[in-house]
Amino acid sequence: xxxxxxxxxxxxxxxxxxxxxxxxxxxxxxxxxxxxxxxxxxxxxxxxxxxxxxxxxxxxxxxxxxxxxxxxxxxxxxxxxxxxxxxxxxxxxxxxxxxxxxxxxxxxxxxxxxxxxxxxxxxxxxxxxxxxxxxxxxxxxxxxxxxxxxx
Numbered sequence: 001x002x003x004x005x006x007x008x009x010x011x012x013x014x015x016x017x018x019x020x021x022x023x024x025x026x027x028x029x030x031x032x033x034x035x036x037x038x039x040x041x042x043x044x045x046x047x048x049x050x051x052x053x054x055x056x057x058x059x060x061x062x063x064x065x066x067x068x069x070x071x072x073x074x075x076x077x078x079x080x081x082x083x084x085x086x087x088x089x090x091x092x093x094x095x096x097x098x099x100x101x102x103x104x105x106x107x108x109x110x111x112x113x114x115x116x117x118x119x120x121x122x123x124x125x126x127x128x129x130x131x132x133x134x135x136x137x138x139x140x141x142x143x144x145x146x147x148x149x150x151x
Contacts, residue, residue, distance in 0.1 A: 036126075037130075039095070040095070040131050041134070044131055049072075050068070050072040050075040053071060053075075057071040058071070058144035064113045075104070089107075089108065090103065090105040095125075097125050097128075098125045102135060103116075103117070105118070107141070112143060112144075115144050117135060119132045
């Protein structure tokens with residue numbers, strides 16, 4: 001009777017470990033990039049939704065409020081998560097290493113209110129650059145209240 005043991009050789013095990021290492025080296029950066037893209041998409045969506053909510057509030061009530069969270073749940077969400085700093089009629093959104101990547105602000109005068117979105121200095125921060133490219137700031141300033149706005 002023959003005594004035969006079936007097992008993997010050390011070389012076969014090393015090859016499997018090397019192949020798994022190569023696959024992990026390729027997959028982990030892709031996973032991190034996907035996570036960054038999701039974060040950027042979420043923040044961009046909240047910024048644009050905040051602008052829409054503010055415009056809707058201003059048209060429905062014929063006025064704007066000093067507290068942006070009164071007019072926008074999306075900006076309130078950004079503030080709670082620490083991605084935005086809200087002050088009187090102003091939201092400063094930061095991402096990556098840039099604390100003022102995008103600023104959303106309402107300028108008020110006696111006769112009208114205007115909503116503006118301005119892009120900060122992205123420097124070389126890829127997240128901020130990607131967020132700024134996802135926001136269509138060309139549509140702003142947007143008139144919220146005044147003689148040319150029909151209620």
